[in-house]
Amino acid sequence: xxxxxxxxxxxxxxxxxxxxxxxxxxxxxxxxxxxxxxxxxxxxxxxxxxxxxxxxxxxxxxxxxxxxxxxxxxxxxxxxxxxxxxxxxxxxxxxxxxxxxxxxxxxxxxxxxxxxx
Numbered sequence: 001x002x003x004x005x006x007x008x009x010x011x012x013x014x015x016x017x018x019x020x021x022x023x024x025x026x027x028x029x030x031x032x033x034x035x036x037x038x039x040x041x042x043x044x045x046x047x048x049x050x051x052x053x054x055x056x057x058x059x060x061x062x063x064x065x066x067x068x069x070x071x072x073x074x075x076x077x078x079x080x081x082x083x084x085x086x087x088x089x090x091x092x093x094x095x096x097x098x099x100x101x102x103x104x105x106x107x108x109x110x111x112x113x114x115x116x117x
Contacts, residue, residue, distance in 0.1 A: 015059035016045070022057050026065045033065065039083045041068055 023030050034052050036042040041064055044055035064086055071077040071085055 017057045017059070017062060019044075019052060019055045019057070022062060022065060025062055026069050028065075028069065035079060036065060036068060039079050041065075041079070041083050041086060 017025070019030050019033055023033050026032075030052065033042065033055075037044060037047070037052070037055070042057060042061045044052075044057055046054065046056055049055070067086060067089075068079065068082040071082040072079065077085065
C-alpha cells in the first residue's frame with residue numbers, strides 16, 4: 001500500500017506574502033508576478049509604493065497565481081485568457097453563493113408559511 005503524505009499551510013485573506021514569497025511558491029520570476037498585476041489578475045496591497053519589489057499580496061493571490069500558472073502550462077491559455085477565466089470563476093462563485101442564500105431564504109419563507117397553516 002502506497003501512502004502519500006502531504007503537508008502545507010492553509011492561506012487566507014489574512015496571510016500576507018511578499019512578491020518574492022509569491023514568486024517562489026509559484027516557481028516563477030518576480031517579472032511574471034508583475035505581469036499578472038499588469039493584467040489585473042493580482043492586486044498588491046501596497047501597489048501605490050511604486051516599487052514592485054516591496055509589493056505584498058494576500059493568500060488569495062497565491063491561489064490566483066497558481067491557477068494562472070496551471071491554465072498557462074497545462075492548458076496553453078495565455079495570460080489575458082487566464083484573466084478572463086479567473087474573472088468568470090470568481091463570478092460563478094459569487095452566483096453560487098447568492099443561490100445558496102436565496103435557497104435558504106426561500107426555505108425559511110416556506111417553513112414560515114407551513115407553520116401558519
